[in-house]
Amino acid sequence: MKAKWIFLITLPFLVGCELPNPFLEEDLLQHPPAKRCGDCHAEIYKQWKASRHSLAYTSPTYKEATDNYSKQKCLACHIPKELTKGEEPTPRKKHPEDGVNCVSCHFSSKDMAMHGPYDVFSPPHPSKKDPDFTKSFICSSCHRETYKQWKEANSHTTCQHCHMTPIKKADLIQKFPFDLFHAAKLVYNHAFPTGIANHLQVSLSKDNTTLYVNVLNTSVPHNIPTADNGNPKYFITVEVYQGKKLVDKDTKIITPKYAIPYNKLKKFEFVFWDDFDKAKVYIYRQLSWQKEKQLVKELEKTF
Ligand code: HEC
Numbered sequence: 001m002k003a004k005w006i007f008l009i010t011l012p013f014l015v016g017c018e019l020p021n022p023f024l025e026e027d028l029l030q031h032p033p034a035k036r037c038g039d040c041h042a043e044i045y046k047q048w049k050a051s052r053h054s055l056a057y058t059s060p061t062y063k064e065a066t067d068n069y070s071k072q073k074c075l076a077c078h079i080p081k082e083l084t085k086g087e088e089p090t091p092r093k094k095h096p097e098d099g100v101n102c103v104s105c106h107f108s109s110k111d112m113a114m115h116g117p118y119d120v121f122s123p124p125h126p127s128k129k130d131p132d133f134t135k136s137f138i139c140s141s142c143h144r145e146t147y148k149q150w151k152e153a154n155s156h157t158t159c160q161h162c163h164m165t166p167i168k169k170a171d172l173i174q175k176f177p178f179d180l181f182h183a184a185k186l187v188y189n190h191a192f193p194t195g196i197a198n199h200l201q202v203s204l205s206k207d208n209t210t211l212y213v214n215v216l217n218t219s220v221p222h223n224i225p226t227a228d229n230g231n232p233k234y235f236i237t238v239e240v241y242q243g244k245k246l247v248d249k250d251t252k253i254i255t256p257k258y259a260i261p262y263n264k265l266k267k268f269e270f271v272f273w274d275d276f277d278k279a280k281v282y283i284y285r286q287l288s289w290q291k292e293k294q295l296v297k298e299l300e301k302t303f
């Protein structure tokens with residue numbers, strides 16, 4: 001116990017003086033895999049491991065779309081070495097199975113430091129506070145199309161606000177002795193959850209035997225679905241009834257090219273042969289990597 005306190009008292013002097021930093025762990029500056037960062041950042045590592053970013057290379061749908069990894073031009077954003085902000089990254093050679101890993105987003109070999117949102121004291125590796133980490137801009141190197149849509153939406157809500165919502169104040173590290181020195185900070189969710197657009201405003205109108213499904217997206221400041229790659233889809237399935245009898249049924253598929261934009265009413269037209277007095281509408285989505293459709297919303301109207 002006594003040794004621990006002597007250690008704690010002398011550590012700031014050791015680190016603060018001109019001597020080489022005895023706590024520096026050199027390999028951290030040589031693009032190690034995410035697991036190595038997890039030695040100290042155990043909680044954040046666990047979140048990242050559950051994210052799509054960790055699967056950007058091993059994902060079966062990615063493997064298929066690249067003809068079993070034969071397309072070199074696809075590697076840049078799926079196994080990036082380091083971020084060059086605003087520009088498409090360059091791919092790395094080591095541990096591709098890590099996908100978009102910690103170093104891809106945080107390390108800069110220009111100043112050999114981990115860039116992040118905070119001003120921290122981090123003896124094992126240099127750190128640098130970088131205000132871009134709390135801005136959507138940091139996502140723009142790879143999510144190029146989505147970022148453009150977000151810019152056009154003119155929203156003040158950042159990507160991080162929705163896709164990295166902080167869970168709680170916690171330690172950034174779970175490793176002795178460093179964990180003793182650091183106050184808890186807000187930890188942003190590194191599972192990068194996608195969420196679901198269940199706030200879509202949907203209304204139905206009818207003109208003769210045509211049904212209009214009017215969709216307004218006021219909650220997500222980019223297209224739905226949005227994609228730089230992959231093939232996420234929305235489905236609108238309509239059933240029309242005369243009394244209790246099902247008269248007809250139709251489905252429209254919404255791809256990123258014909259997506260639902262932010263804050264602009266989109267009308268989907270369903271033309272039927274026979275008249276109807278009731279319609280039921282089901283909206284589903286299927287993200288690029290999902291095997292099954294998910295129900296987003298259902299509604300019905302009697303005319
Ligand atoms: C270095 C490139 C890169 C950067 C930077 C990046 N991403 Fe990604 N992101 C990807 C790739 C590649 C995928 C696809 C992974 C897969 O499913 O194969 C992805 C997937 C996602 C997904 C899951 C999408 C889905 O289909 O469910 C979300 C959400 C996401 N990113 C949010 C963000 C946010 C927010 C930021 C900024 C803080 C960000 N990303 C920065 C490359 C990047």
Ligand code: HEC
Pocket residue numbers: 055056059060061062065066071073074075076077078088141142143144146226227228229230231232288289
């Ligand atoms: C400029 C960066 C970039 C490049 C280059 C890139 N991707 Fe992606 N890719 C992304 C991002 C970002 C996502 C996240 C999905 C989204 O935007 O909704 C993604 C997602 C995907 C997905 C869906 C997720 C999954 O695991 O199934 C597939 C498939 C995919 N990309 C295939 C490719 C292929 C094939 C190429 C080369 C032709 C390629 N990508 C090149 C950025 C890129």
Ligand code: HEC
Pocket residue numbers: 025028029032036037038039040041102103106107114115116117118119120121122123124125127128129130171172173175178182183185
């Ligand atoms: C031996 C322990 C250790 C290892 C391993 C480690 N770190 Fe850290 N890291 C720290 C400490 C200590 C802090 C400061 C924590 C605090 O202030 O709460 C820190 C802080 C950070 C920050 C915040 C920087 C900021 O300015 O906001 C980032 C980002 C980071 N580390 C990334 C990484 C990455 C990426 C790796 C793997 C290449 C890694 N770390 C490996 C100990 C470690």
Ligand code: HEC
Pocket residue numbers: 034037038041044045046048053100101102103104105106116117118133134135138160164172186187188189190
């Ligand atoms: C797709 C890019 C991306 C990846 C991959 C990524 N991070 Fe981050 N990280 C960020 C962003 C953006 C922030 C800042 C969030 C904010 O403050 O709005 C951040 C914040 C942090 C922080 C400061 C605490 C916090 O949560 O704000 C630490 C420490 C950190 N990351 C470590 C890691 C480690 C360790 C890994 C790998 C296990 C990792 N990051 C993977 C983008 C990334």
Ligand code: HEC
Pocket residue numbers: 136139143146147150157158159160161162163194195196197198219220221222224225226227232285287288
């Ligand atoms: C106000 C919250 C919000 C903001 C801000 C936001 N998103 Fe989203 N995003 C969502 C929701 C909700 C979904 C799920 C939509 C759906 O139902 O498919 C989503 C979906 C996604 C997807 C998966 C899309 C797909 O169709 O495959 C990616 C990738 C993504 N967002 C990236 C980003 C990026 C990058 C930014 C910043 C430029 C951003 N988002 C800003 C809420 C948000």
